[in-house]
Amino acid sequence: MTMMMLRSGALRRPQLGPGDRASAFVALHVRARGMPLLLLGVAVVALTGWAAADWLVHRPWSSGPDARLPVVLVAPLMAAVLASPGLAGAAEELERSMPARWRRYRLVHVVVVALVTGAALALIGTWEPRTYGTFELVRNTFGLTGLVVGAAVVIGARLAWLPAFGYGAFVYGATPRPMSADTAWWAWPLQPWSVGAASLAAAAVSAVGLAMYVLLGARVSRDGEN
Amino acid sequence: MSGATEEPAGGTEERTRGVDRMTWRVLRTELMRGTAxxxxxxxxxxGGAMLLNETERWAGRWGPLAEYTSVVLFALLPFAAxxxxxQVGREHRRRIVELLGSTARPPAHQVLLAWCSVTLGALAxxxxxxxxxxxxxxRVATYGGKGWWWTLAVAFVGLAAASAVGVAAGRWISSRVVAPTVGLVVFAGVGVVSAxxxxxxxxxxxxxxxxxxxxEYLETDAQLLQLVxxxxxxxxxxxxxxxxxKWPAVVPAAVAVVAAMPLVSGPADRWxxxxxxxxxxxxxxGGAELCMTRVNAFLLDDAKGPVREQxxxxxxxxxxxxxxxDSISTRGDDVDDAAATEGAAATDGAAGARDATSSSIPEDTAVVDLSALISWNGGLSEENEYGENLATVFAQAADDVVYRRCDPYDDADGEVDGHGPSPEKEPxxxxxxVAYHWVLDDPSPAGTVVEDGEQADFQVLLAKPEAEQKEWMSRxxxxxxxxxxxAFATLMEELQ
Structure with missing residues (x-):
C-alpha cells in the first residue's frame, strides 16, 4: 500500500529532499500499518488493565499484589494481539518489491511497538513492581510480542495472534498451582520476577521472534493477503 | 380434494424438503470447514486437562463433577466466543460481504447456521x-446426587451464549483481531463478574x-432462572x-432481564x-467401625483396612x-435434623445407614477428612501430591479435638489474634x-514445620516405653x- 501510494505520484513533491522523503515514507508506513489505532488500543488496554489490577488488589479477601496475575498475562497478550495486523502490509509482496531497507524498518517497527506498549503497560504495576507488577508486565510484553512476530513469519500476520492466544490460554489453565520455578521454561508468563529463568525464557522467545521477523518478514499467503 | 388443489401443496412440500436438505448441507459444510x-x-x-488435573475435587461424586465442570467453564467460554x-468474521476477512448480500440467502440464515455450527462444536x-x-x-458412585444435571445444563447453555457473543461481535466489528479480542474480553468480563x-x-x-x-447442591430455581x-x-x-x-429482539431481551432480576437481587449464596x-x-x-457419608461411601472398601491400622x-x-x-457429615449444622434423618434407609451391601449430625458423634470417634486422598479412580491414594496421607489425616483429627474445644488462639469471635496464643495456653x-507427631510416628512429616523444642520433646516421649507413651497420650x-x-503444663514438664 505504502509503495503503491508512492509510485502513484500522489505524494511526490518535486521540492522534497532525501530526508523529507524518508519522513514521508515513515509517516505513510505508520498510517498504513494502523499504528494510530494500535496506540489507541494500547491506551485502552493499559487503562482497563490498571482498573482491573486496582480492583483485584483492593477487593475484599484479596491476596495483595499477587492477585494481579491475570492482568499480567492478559494485558500484554491483548496488546500483542492488537499489534499483529500491523506486521504486514495490505499487499505485502508488492511492498517488498520496493527498494527500501525493509529489514531495518521491520526491526524499528517491532522495537518501537514493544517499547511503547511496554512503557504504557508498565504504568499498571508501579505499586509493588516486582510482585506481578511492572517487571512482569514488561517481561511478558516483550515475550508475547516476540511470540506474535515469530508466528507472523510462520503463518502470516492474519493469524499471528493464534499461537500466542492458544499459548496464553494453555499456560493459564495448565500451570500447576502453587507454581514451581521448575515450570519457568514453559510457563514463564505466570512466574514472578524473582524466577530468573522466566525472564531468560521470555528474552529467548523475544529474540528468536524478532530475528525471524527482521530477516524474513511476515509470511505472504498464496492469495497474496496477510 | 381435487388434483388441481393438491398439486401446489405437493410443490410446496417439495420445496420445503429442498430447503431442508440445503440447510443440512450448508450446516454440514460449516461444521466440517468452519471453526467448529x-x-x-x-x-x-x-476442559479435559483441567478436569483430570483435579480429580480429587470430583472423583466418585456426580454433584462435584458437574460443579467442577462449571468451574472450568471460565476458561472455556473465551474459546467459544x-x-x-x-467464524462470522470470515465474510469480512475474505471481503465477500457484498457478494453474499447479492444472493437470495437471507442474512439470518448465514448467521444462525454459523452460530449453530460453532455451538455444536463447542458443546461436543x-x-x-x-x-x-x-x-x-x-463406576464407583454411591449416591446419585441432587440437581447436578441443572448445573451441567447451565454450563452447556453458557457455552452456546458465549458463542452467540462471539458471533454478534464478529458480525458487527470488521477487524482481523476481533476474534482474540472478544475471547480476552469475555475472559476478563466473566472473571470480573464471577470474582x-x-x-x-x-x-x-x-x-x-x-x-x-x-x-450441598445449587438451588434448582436459581439454575432455571440462569437457563432462561x-x-x-x-x-x-x-x-x-x-x-x-431488529425490534423483535426486544422480546427475548425482556425475557432475559426478567430472569436476571431475581438472580441479581437475590442472595449470593444459593447452596x-x-x-x-x-x-x-x-x-x-465386626471390625473397628468406619462411617462415611453416603456421597463418599465409595471409599469404604478401600479405606476401612488402612483406617483400622490407624x-x-x-x-x-x-x-x-x-x-x-467422615468429616463432611459434621459440616453445615444448619441442616434440618429432621430432614437429615428422613429416609435414612441407605444400604450398602454389608453396611448400614444412620443420620449424621455433629452432635451425635461420640468423643471416641475420629473425625477424618479423606477428601484430599481420593484418587482419580475413586479409590483411596496412599499419599497425595502435597505429602498428605492417612497418618496426617488422623494427626489432624487428634489436633482438631484441642482446636475445636479449647480455642488456643482465642479466636472464637472469628478474629484471629495474630499475636499467638495467650501465655497460659502455650503448653x-x-x-x-507433640501429640500430633506421636500420631504420625514421624517427627518431620512433609509439609509441616517442626520446631526444634517440639522435636526434642517428641524424642523424649518416643524414648519412653510404649506403655508410658500411651499413658501420656491418655492424659x-x-x-x-x-x-x-x-494438665497440659504438667504433661510438658514431664518431657523437659
Missing part, C-alpha cells in the same frame, strides 16, 4: 471433556467459582446480529444442603479413637504439637477434652 472442529478440539483438550467471532468439546469423568464416576466477592451478580455467568464437597437468562441473551444477540428487523448425601453409611463387619495405634489409650467418621499448643486426650491448662 477447532472449537471442539480446544474445548475438549483444555473466539470461535464464534472467527465440552461433552468429550466431561465424558471421561462421567465414566470414572459411574465479585460473592455478590449475586456472579449468577449472571454460567460458571461457579468452586465446587461443593458433595453434601442465558437463552434470552443468546436469542437477543442473534436477532440483533442477524435479523433485518442448599442435601441431607440425603450426608447420611452415614458404616461398616458392620485406629489400632490408639488401642490402650483412654479416650482414644475407636471409630472414624496446650506445645502438647498438641493428653483427657486434658484436650476438658481444656485443662494445668
Amino acid at each position: 472442529p477447532v472449537a471442539a478440539l480446544s474445548i475438549a483438550v483444555a 473466539t470461535a464464534g467471532a472467527w 468439546g465440552l461433552a468429550v471433556a466431561w465424558a471421561p469423568g462421567a465414566v470414572l464416576v459411574a 465479585s466477592s460473592g455478590t449475586a451478580w456472579s449468577w449472571l455467568t454460567p460458571g461457579i467459582d468452586w465446587p461443593s464437597n458433595g453434601v 437468562w442465558l437463552a434470552g441473551l443468546t436469542a437477543t444477540l442473534l436477532m440483533l446480529a442477524a435479523a433485518r428487523r 442448599a444442603p442435601d441431607p440425603a448425601a450426608r447420611e452415614l453409611v458404616c461398616t458392620d463387619d 485406629l489400632a495405634r490408639w488401642e490402650e489409650i483412654d479416650g482414644g479413637f475407636v471409630r472414624a467418621v 496446650m499448643l506445645w502438647a498438641s504439637g 493428653y486426650m483427657a486434658a484436650a477434652r476438658t481444656c485443662d491448662t494445668d
Whole structure:
C-alpha cells in the first residue's frame, strides 16, 4: 500500500529532499500499518488493565499484589494481539518489491511497538513492581510480542495472534498451582520476577521472534493477503 | 380434494424438503470447514486437562463433577466466543460481504447456521471433556446426587451464549483481531463478574467459582432462572446480529432481564444442603467401625483396612479413637435434623445407614477428612501430591479435638489474634504439637514445620516405653477434652 501510494505520484513533491522523503515514507508506513489505532488500543488496554489490577488488589479477601496475575498475562497478550495486523502490509509482496531497507524498518517497527506498549503497560504495576507488577508486565510484553512476530513469519500476520492466544490460554489453565520455578521454561508468563529463568525464557522467545521477523518478514499467503 | 388443489401443496412440500436438505448441507459444510472442529478440539483438550488435573475435587461424586465442570467453564467460554467471532468474521476477512448480500440467502440464515455450527462444536468439546469423568464416576458412585444435571445444563447453555457473543461481535466489528479480542474480553468480563466477592451478580455467568464437597447442591430455581437468562441473551444477540428487523429482539431481551432480576437481587449464596448425601453409611463387619457419608461411601472398601491400622495405634489409650467418621457429615449444622434423618434407609451391601449430625458423634470417634486422598479412580491414594496421607489425616483429627474445644488462639469471635496464643495456653499448643507427631510416628512429616523444642520433646516421649507413651497420650486426650491448662503444663514438664 505504502509503495503503491508512492509510485502513484500522489505524494511526490518535486521540492522534497532525501530526508523529507524518508519522513514521508515513515509517516505513510505508520498510517498504513494502523499504528494510530494500535496506540489507541494500547491506551485502552493499559487503562482497563490498571482498573482491573486496582480492583483485584483492593477487593475484599484479596491476596495483595499477587492477585494481579491475570492482568499480567492478559494485558500484554491483548496488546500483542492488537499489534499483529500491523506486521504486514495490505499487499505485502508488492511492498517488498520496493527498494527500501525493509529489514531495518521491520526491526524499528517491532522495537518501537514493544517499547511503547511496554512503557504504557508498565504504568499498571508501579505499586509493588516486582510482585506481578511492572517487571512482569514488561517481561511478558516483550515475550508475547516476540511470540506474535515469530508466528507472523510462520503463518502470516492474519493469524499471528493464534499461537500466542492458544499459548496464553494453555499456560493459564495448565500451570500447576502453587507454581514451581521448575515450570519457568514453559510457563514463564505466570512466574514472578524473582524466577530468573522466566525472564531468560521470555528474552529467548523475544529474540528468536524478532530475528525471524527482521530477516524474513511476515509470511505472504498464496492469495497474496496477510 | 381435487388434483388441481393438491398439486401446489405437493410443490410446496417439495420445496420445503429442498430447503431442508440445503440447510443440512450448508450446516454440514460449516461444521466440517468452519471453526467448529477447532472449537471442539480446544474445548475438549483444555476442559479435559483441567478436569483430570483435579480429580480429587470430583472423583466418585456426580454433584462435584458437574460443579467442577462449571468451574472450568471460565476458561472455556473465551474459546467459544473466539470461535464464534472467527467464524462470522470470515465474510469480512475474505471481503465477500457484498457478494453474499447479492444472493437470495437471507442474512439470518448465514448467521444462525454459523452460530449453530460453532455451538455444536463447542458443546461436543465440552461433552468429550466431561465424558471421561462421567465414566470414572459411574463406576464407583454411591449416591446419585441432587440437581447436578441443572448445573451441567447451565454450563452447556453458557457455552452456546458465549458463542452467540462471539458471533454478534464478529458480525458487527470488521477487524482481523476481533476474534482474540472478544475471547480476552469475555475472559476478563466473566472473571470480573464471577470474582465479585460473592455478590449475586456472579449468577449472571454460567460458571461457579468452586465446587461443593458433595453434601450441598445449587438451588434448582436459581439454575432455571440462569437457563432462561442465558437463552434470552443468546436469542437477543442473534436477532440483533442477524435479523433485518431488529425490534423483535426486544422480546427475548425482556425475557432475559426478567430472569436476571431475581438472580441479581437475590442472595449470593444459593447452596442448599442435601441431607440425603450426608447420611452415614458404616461398616458392620465386626471390625473397628468406619462411617462415611453416603456421597463418599465409595471409599469404604478401600479405606476401612488402612483406617483400622490407624485406629489400632490408639488401642490402650483412654479416650482414644475407636471409630472414624467422615468429616463432611459434621459440616453445615444448619441442616434440618429432621430432614437429615428422613429416609435414612441407605444400604450398602454389608453396611448400614444412620443420620449424621455433629452432635451425635461420640468423643471416641475420629473425625477424618479423606477428601484430599481420593484418587482419580475413586479409590483411596496412599499419599497425595502435597505429602498428605492417612497418618496426617488422623494427626489432624487428634489436633482438631484441642482446636475445636479449647480455642488456643482465642479466636472464637472469628478474629484471629495474630499475636499467638495467650501465655497460659502455650503448653496446650506445645502438647498438641507433640501429640500430633506421636500420631504420625514421624517427627518431620512433609509439609509441616517442626520446631526444634517440639522435636526434642517428641524424642523424649518416643524414648519412653510404649506403655508410658500411651499413658501420656491418655492424659493428653483427657486434658484436650476438658481444656485443662494445668494438665497440659504438667504433661510438658514431664518431657523437659
